[in-house]
Amino acid sequence: MNATAAPEKRRWEAPYAEASIDAVVRVPGSKSMTARALVLAALASGPSTIRRPLIARDTHLMVAGLRSIGVAVDTGDDDAWTVTPGEFRGGSSVDCGLAGTVMRFLPPVAALADGPVAFDGDPHARKRPNDGVIKALRGLGVDIEDGGRLALPFTVNATGRVKGGALEVDASKTSQLVSALLMAAPRFENGLDLRHVGDRPVPSRPYLDMVVQMLRQAGAEVDDSEPNRWRVAPGELQGREWTIEPDLQNAAPFLCAAVAAGGRVTVEGWPTETTQAGDAIRDVLVRLGARVEWTRGGLTVIGSAAPIPCELDLADASELTPCLAALFGVSEGPFAIRGVAHIRGHETDRVSALVTELRKIGADVDEFEDGFRVNAGGRTPGTWSTYADHRMAHAGAVAGLAVRGLVLDDVACVSKTWPDFAEAWEQAVHGKG
Numbered sequence: 001m002n003a004t005a006a007p008e009k010r011r012w013e014a015p016y017a018e019a020s021i022d023a024v025v026r027v028p029g030s031k032s033m034t035a036r037a038l039v040l041a042a043l044a045s046g047p048s049t050i051r052r053p054l055i056a057r058d059t060h061l062m063v064a065g066l067r068s069i070g071v072a073v074d075t076g077d078d079d080a081w082t083v084t085p086g087e088f089r090g091g092s093s094v095d096c097g098l099a100g101t102v103m104r105f106l107p108p109v110a111a112l113a114d115g116p117v118a119f120d121g122d123p124h125a126r127k128r129p130n131d132g133v134i135k136a137l138r139g140l141g142v143d144i145e146d147g148g149r150l151a152l153p154f155t156v157n158a159t160g161r162v163k164g165g166a167l168e169v170d171a172s173k174t175s176q177l178v179s180a181l182l183m184a185a186p187r188f189e190n191g192l193d194l195r196h197v198g199d200r201p202v203p204s205r206p207y208l209d210m211v212v213q214m215l216r217q218a219g220a221e222v223d224d225s226e227p228n229r230w231r232v233a234p235g236e237l238q239g240r241e242w243t244i245e246p247d248l249q250n251a252a253p254f255l256c257a258a259v260a261a262g263g264r265v266t267v268e269g270w271p272t273e274t275t276q277a278g279d280a281i282r283d284v285l286v287r288l289g290a291r292v293e294w295t296r297g298g299l300t301v302i303g304s305a306a307p308i309p310c311e312l313d314l315a316d317a318s319e320l321t322p323c324l325a326a327l328f329g330v331s332e333g334p335f336a337i338r339g340v341a342h343i344r345g346h347e348t349d350r351v352s353a354l355v356t357e358l359r360k361i362g363a364d365v366d367e368f369e370d371g372f373r374v375n376a377g378g379r380t381p382g383t384w385s386t387y388a389d390h391r392m393a394h395a396g397a398v399a400g401l402a403v404r405g406l407v408l409d410d411v412a413c414v415s416k417t418w419p420d421f422a423e424a425w426e427q428a429v430h431g432k433g
């Protein structure tokens, strides 16, 4: 199997919860930390080791992209990848798949190569917003050929140097624009003084804490003391050893299962301190009435009889939207999720996709520009479409716990961040996890 290719579709009947759940789950490494560790390692002046990396399509695409511009990445040991940086080569091409991290993080790195680097991706990747990255690099003096599309496919006509300096961007469509520029900034001649000037705030802000923390760990000087402004001094990044935390976004559907089906779910190795946005699921589940406890094995959630109605603003943790929407879609309600207009630009238009699928299972749902309200849940069986989006598959799995006979039209899309998700889910629902 080609680990970077879009997977062949696979239908899957989501397991129905005949009884309450009692599972212990080990989730793979964080996509966002693995992506940042790879990029920072490539930009460093010496070799790095990445322990417990996420092994999935998005991180394989990142590795392949880095290799194509001349970075040596050894992925022979699943528990420790090693990265040996080199001069960035032009005359190469990068497949972004459907990975936001690849299509945003690699163009500023490629701008430091000695010639053109071409970027393209899956059909839907061409529809995801990338005007921010293209405009920002142009603002820094980098030539980009995009046929006027301001989106994939495009070519970065790199000359080996980026001047850097002051730059204003509108990062309201994706926080990844800021992360991308900050990581490459120490290698810009004048560093970077970046300001977000959009009308709407930057979404998914914990990811900015993550990038700043990881940059500092690699030896960069970063000043983020002013809101919406980040200053990065020019300088060398150090190679180092990175240890990747478990992915809390991917843990969230399992924790939601304890509420949807009743019972208890423990996620092993939950970090007590983290910059991961997915950590917000703990507070959300408490608000819904679940018990959330630290246990020696990790974090345990014990589901309540029925989730307590509420309205959530998930602007900072919007990847939780699909699995929570599914939980709400099979519960009494009402529940609302707001502040997530930007997820219309994720792997699919998630607001529209969730509203469509929840209505198919019989839920009464109102759609807003920035979210939706589930007035009452439903339990009608049928086909749940996943739109090539891993988190729509996670959502279908959560809904399927309560809807007997719910069939996902494709579960293979989970390969983006967790190729074995369906097996782990079946194990959690049917057997002792």
Ligand SMILES: O=C(O)C1=C[C@@H](OP(=O)(O)O)[C@@H](O)[C@H](O)C1
Pocket: 031, 032, 033, 035, 100, 101, 173, 174, 175, 176, 179, 203, 204, 207, 318, 319, 342
């Ligand atoms: O920087 C990152 O690793 C990510 C930032 C977020 O992107 P958006 O700001 O586009 O939501 C998040 O949704 C994505 O899955 C990962």
Ligand SMILES: C=C(OP(=O)(O)O)C(=O)O
Pocket: 098, 099, 100, 101, 319, 346, 347, 391, 417
């Ligand atoms: C939005 C997501 O991914 P990406 O990194 O492709 O933006 C996601 O994983 O939910």
